[in-house]
Amino acid sequence: MKKYVLDSFALFVFFEQQKDWEKIERFLVQASEGRIELMMSLINYGELFYVTAQKEGTREAEKIIALVDQLPLKISQPDRPQTLLAATFKARGGISYVDCFAAALAYEFKAKLITGDSEFKKLKNEVDIEWIEK
Helix, strand or coil, rough: EEEEEEEEHHHHHHCCCCCHHHHHHHHHHHHHHCCCEEEEEEHHHHHHHHHHHHHEEEEECCCCHHHEEEEEEEECCCCCHHHHHHHHHHHHCCCCCHHHHHHHHHHHHHEEECCCCCHHHHHHHCCCCCCCCC
């Protein structure tokens, strides 16, 4: 079964119905039908909360998390090796530590990372990326 990792960028595109939101919707439908596996790092899950809380307040952040919890999306807690891989990606520079966890998850599971965040271009040789637009 094909595996995909969503970063927070992808879910913000979906929830805000930005340019490629329907592409994310198609991935969610495929996951709900059991045709693909969708994953997200717990670190990126937390990022969804804090970014929303900063912009719109804690109540909105709680609503977003409640919606995410209903999606056919496995939230993966990073272990020690995954954390060290994320730290290795971060040490190279030019990418946020939070984003490194999405990349490490995709790398570990040989999954395609769904994002539109240009920082990930620095990891294009390590991680297979499905690009979306905002």
